[in-house]
Amino acid sequence: MLPPRSETYLTLRAKDKTLDKVKAAALSKALSAPLLAEPDLSNLGISEQWLARNIVNLQPDYRRQSLQMYTDPAAILRLLPRLFGLWYSEDNSQIIVKVRFGGGESWTISSNANAPFMLPWSIHRPGRESTTFDAGLSRAIGSLMPLESTNRDKLVGETLSKVLAREVEDCVNFRQC
Numbered sequence: 001m002l003p004p005r006s007e008t009y010l011t012l013r014a015k016d017k018t019l020d021k022v023k024a025a026a027l028s029k030a031l032s033a034p035l036l037a038e039p040d041l042s043n044l045g046i047s048e049q050w051l052a053r054n055i056v057n058l059q060p061d062y063r064r065q066s067l068q069m070y071t072d073p074a075a076i077l078r079l080l081p082r083l084f085g086l087w088y089s090e091d092n093s094q095i096i097v098k099v100r101f102g103g104g105e106s107w108t109i110s111s112n113a114n115a116p117f118m119l120p121w122s123i124h125r126p127g128r129e130s131t132t133f134d135a136g137l138s139r140a141i142g143s144l145m146p147l148e149s150t151n152r153d154k155l156v157g158e159t160l161s162k163v164l165a166r167e168v169e170d171c172v173n174f175r176q177c
Contacts, residue, residue, distance in 0.1 A: 023143050030140040031099070031107070031123075035132040039080040039119060041073060044135050045157060046164075048073060057165035062173055070168045079177065083167050084115045084133065093118060093151050097141055109137070116160035118151065 036043060051071050058066050069075045094112040101107075107125050111118040117138035120131050135157060142155030153159055171177030 023140070026143060027099070027137075027140040030134065030137040031109075033132075033134055033136055035123075035130055036134045037131075039084050039133045039135075041077055041080070043133075044080075044117070044160065046073065046076060046160075050161075051076065054161035054165070057161045059165070059169060062169045066165075066168045066172045069172055070165065076164065076168075079164070079167055079171065082177065083164065084113070084119050093154065095141065095151060095155070109141070114154075116154060116163050117157055118154050 041047070048071070051073065055063070055067065055070060058070055092112070093114050095110065095118060097109040099107045099109065105126060107123060109121055109123050111121050113119055117135040119133045119135065119138065121134065121137055123130050123132065138155045139157065142152050145152045145155070167177075
């Protein structure tokens with residue numbers, strides 16, 4: 001829950017420049033959303049249609065073996081804890097967002113995850129810390145960043161289909177699931 005009257009007073013600033021009110025409202029909405037204790041297919045934007053559109057990310061050599069699993073939302077749901085619990089990249093991603101509300105209260109939202117959307121997020125509020133797997137928060141933060149920014153592609157979910165395809169291929173072909 002945001003501090004009282006926050007939506008009225010939430011102003012985002014970066015390098016002494018006030019940011020777009022629509023983007024500020026999106027971040028405010030994301031911060032108001034219920035916490036997600038685990039990744040959720042629909043929150044990530046994964047549907048049967050999304051999976052069908054992204055089959056192209058399966059390697060041609062593995063496509064035949066992996067196709068059934070990749071297009072099965074129930075199978076993908078079983079893979080999510082693995083996908084968001086493994087460090088599959090050697091980069092050391094980190095993002096810290098500080099939000100100061102009109103009444104003076106400050107929150108810090110941070111992640112050092114290499115997974116798509118940089119999930120999970122730690123949210124530090126006065127007297128309270130929580131964790132969420134909300135991709136909506138990632139998208140809202142990513143929308144504040146210039147297109148060429150480091151890790152923006154992870155934050156807005158552009159890496160999800162390729163990373164998921166790699167996990168499915170490993171699971172099917174190397175029995176690593």
